[in-house]
Amino acid sequence: MSTIAADARLATRASSRAHSSERLRRYLRNLGTVVLSAVIVVWTLVPLYNMVLISLEPEGDVFTDHIWPRVPSVESFWGVLTQSHWYLEHFWRQFANSLYIGVMVTFFALLFGTLTSFAIGRMRIRHGWLVTNAALLTYVIPASFLAIPFYRIMQNYGLANNPWSVIAALVAFATPYAIFVFQEYGRSIPIEVDESARIDGASPPQIYLRIYLPLMAPALVAVGTYALLLAWNEYLVSVPAPVLEGEHDGAGGARAVPQQRPVAVELHDGDRDHLRGTAGRDLLRVPPAHDRRLDDGRGQGLTPPPGAPRRALG
Amino acid sequence: MSSTQQVLAAGPSTLNRPRRRSWHPHLPGVELTWAIAFIVPYAAVLVAFAIYPLAYGLWMASSPSLYLTLFASDEYRDAVVSTMLYVGIGVNTSLFFALLLSGFFMRRSRWVKAMLVVSMLPWALPAQTGFISFHWMLVYWGFLNSVLEKLFGIYGPDWLSHYWLALGANLVASTWKTMPFWTLILLAGRMAIPQDLYEAADIDGATGFRRFVHLVVPLLANLYLVCTLLSAIWMIGDFNTVDLVSGGAPGSTDVLATLGVEYLFDHGKPELGVAAVMAALPVIVALGILLIRRLQTREVQL
Numbered sequence: 001m002s003t004i005a006a007d008a009r010l011a012t013r014a015s016s017r018a019h020s021s022e023r024l025r026r027y028l029r030n031l032g033t034v035v036l037s038a039v040i041v042v043w044t045l046v047p048l049y050n051m052v053l054i055s056l057e058p059e060g061d062v063f064t065d066h067i068w069p070r071v072p073s074v075e076s077f078w079g080v081l082t083q084s085h086w087y088l089e090h091f092w093r094q095f096a097n098s099l100y101i102g103v104m105v106t107f108f109a110l111l112f113g114t115l116t117s118f119a120i121g122r123m124r125i126r127h128g129w130l131v132t133n134a135a136l137l138t139y140v141i142p143a144s145f146l147a148i149p150f151y152r153i154m155q156n157y158g159l160a161n162n163p164w165s166v167i168a169a170l171v172a173f174a175t176p177y178a179i180f181v182f183q184e185y186g187r188s189i190p191i192e193v194d195e196s197a198r199i200d201g202a203s204p205p206q207i208y209l210r211i212y213l214p215l216m217a218p219a220l221v222a223v224g225t226y227a228l229l230l231a232w233n234e235y236l237v238s239v240p241a242p243v244l245e246g247e248h249d250g251a252g253g254a255r256a257v258p259q260q261r262p263v264a265v266e267l268h269d270g271d272r273d274h275l276r277g278t279a280g281r282d283l284l285r286v287p288p289a290h291d292r293r294l295d296d297g298r299g300q301g302l303t304p305p306p307g308a309p310r311r312a313l314g
Numbered sequence: 315m316s317s318t319q320q321v322l323a324a325g326p327s328t329l330n331r332p333r334r335r336s337w338h339p340h341l342p343g344v345e346l347t348w349a350i351a352f353i354v355p356y357a358a359v360l361v362a363f364a365i366y367p368l369a370y371g372l373w374m375a376s377s378p379s380l381y382l383t384l385f386a387s388d389e390y391r392d393a394v395v396s397t398m399l400y401v402g403i404g405v406n407t408s409l410f411f412a413l414l415l416s417g418f419f420m421r422r423s424r425w426v427k428a429m430l431v432v433s434m435l436p437w438a439l440p441a442q443t444g445f446i447s448f449h450w451m452l453v454y455w456g457f458l459n460s461v462l463e464k465l466f467g468i469y470g471p472d473w474l475s476h477y478w479l480a481l482g483a484n485l486v487a488s489t490w491k492t493m494p495f496w497t498l499i500l501l502a503g504r505m506a507i508p509q510d511l512y513e514a515a516d517i518d519g520a521t522g523f524r525r526f527v528h529l530v531v532p533l534l535a536n537l538y539l540v541c542t543l544l545s546a547i548w549m550i551g552d553f554n555t556v557d558l559v560s561g562g563a564p565g566s567t568d569v570l571a572t573l574g575v576e577y578l579f580d581h582g583k584p585e586l587g588v589a590a591v592m593a594a595l596p597v598i599v600a601l602g603i604l605l606i607r608r609l610q611t612r613e614v615q616l
Contacts, residue, residue, distance in 0.1 A: 043490065044436060112359060113356070133606065137602055137603075138368070140599075140601070144575070147575065148587050169363055172359050236553050
């Protein structure tokens with residue numbers, strides 16, 4: 001009798017020990033989650049916070065040593081929206097440029113991507129793999145490696161000073177990925193669907209329009225988002241080419257403010273002098289804020305371009 | 315992709331699966347015309363805006379004297395070293411932490427899901443904004459030194475005027491930007507591992523670290539390798555990070571991509587600029603071929 005009771009007592013003690021070690025483990029686990037979450041939040045948000053902080057500073061007050069906005073001011077945002085600063089004269093036009101380029105790149109990447117993947121993946125054209133592999137190979141060659149040849153080639157094509165040079169270059173970069181994704185996704189659509197449509201007398205364009213495209217809708221959305229982001233964020237390829245603005249400002253308007261002039265025009269005109277040396281570096285730093293105004297539109301463009309403060313220091 | 319490769323990739327279990335059928339072994343005339351018509355637009359873009367620029371670049375950089383000039387110049391050697399450090403450290407740091415983080419995000423609590431959304435922000439936001447913010451944070455009067463001074467009473471260095479600090483800044487910024495993407499990819503890879511395997515490992519007593527080493531690592535190995543290759547290729551060609559964060563300061567953190575553009579704009583020597591990047595092309599092509607082979611060795615996850 002007593003042995004049974006002792007056993008029971010032992011069992012309870014053991015289970016309570018197990019229970020407490022379980023509780024300890026859960027406690028440690030939660031602690032780990034909290035610590036890791038804190039690290040993630042700080043790591044992710046500090047640069048973003050800095051961005052907001054700078055954008056809320058009153059103009060001319062950028063490099064104060066505040067770590068929170070002491071006198072929050074929406075002056076910078078207002079400046080962007082009303083184009084009131086010399087640096088932001090063309091904000092809305094630049095915004096429209098970005099939008100136009102983004103939409104066009106998305107459209108053509110999707111169009112060419114679906115057409116090609118349809119012919120290679122569904123119709124199985126002979127030697128189609130050649131195109132796929134060539135596409136993948138160009139996909140791995142970084143855009144920055146081709147930037148300089150691009151500047152030259154666009155002039156050969158007569159596309160310098162034309163948004164279509166940027167659109168063409170970006171379509172060339174975005175489509176290989178589109179083809180790859182469409183082919184992968186297309187594998188999940190049974191080929192029998194196409195076959196039955198053919199038996200019913202559908203022509204290839206009909207199958208493409210009425211069967212392939214609707215079934216590919218999810219992939220289209222995914223790749224479309226990718227292409228839009230790629231185009232919206234592109235920086236290097238657009239440096240010399242964002243030439244929609246400036247061109248229409250009437251004579252001299254663009255010349256008066258060198259920073260407003262696209263670098264390609266600077267080079268094209270051959271007056272490279274002020275592009276040399278540090279001044280040139282700073283000019284080249286203008287485009288990120290200059291072409292994609294929305295990205296930096298949180299008032300950052302109102303401050304001197306990066307690089308300037310460093311030089312001012314010494 | 316050739317059918318042999320497909321079979322090799324899929325493994326023995328699928329050997330007797332019939333070959334994927336096409337519409338027709340040989341497309342009849344009209345359909346062949348259509349197929350060609352469908353390919354022509356992209357083929358034109360490919361030739362005009364990818365193959366031709368590449369060939370043009372190779373032609374521009376074809377003179378051997380360019381390479382003699384390059385190899386003799388200090389800035390080029392600095393750029394090669396910086397590129398190797400930048401890519402070598404950057405790729406591995408970013409992917410290693412992404413692998414660990416993806417494990418954290420496998421947890422099913424609502425809190426962890428919210429953290430996943432927060433951690434994706436750098437990837438979702440435009441790159442330039444983030445990098446410019448990094449730059450301004452690190453300049454002498456920047457946010458970082460303000461924080462150090464206000465909270466800890468330390469007077470921080472001018473972060474971008476020391477080689478290692480500036481290189482570190484580039485690496486941190488690039489990791490900040492790219493890690494979320496790799497986390498997401500590796501998370502998808504982890505989610506593709508069937509639950510049965512975890513359960514089997516559980517029964518065999520492999521939990522925690524041992525489960526990670528003996529189950530997750532081997533199953534994710536191919537994906538991890540693909541990510542490493544892709545990430546290396548992207549980082550070798552990375553212009554934005556270095557250009558916007560350190561801007562090449564203090565004079566030697568330029569990588570090949572930024573040096574090439576610098577040769578063009580600052581020195582007006584486009585040929586030299588193209589040669590500077592084209593010298594890295596063999597590495598890119600080798601990595602690219604490896605990558606394509608890896609990608610075609612599909613469904614290796616299981």
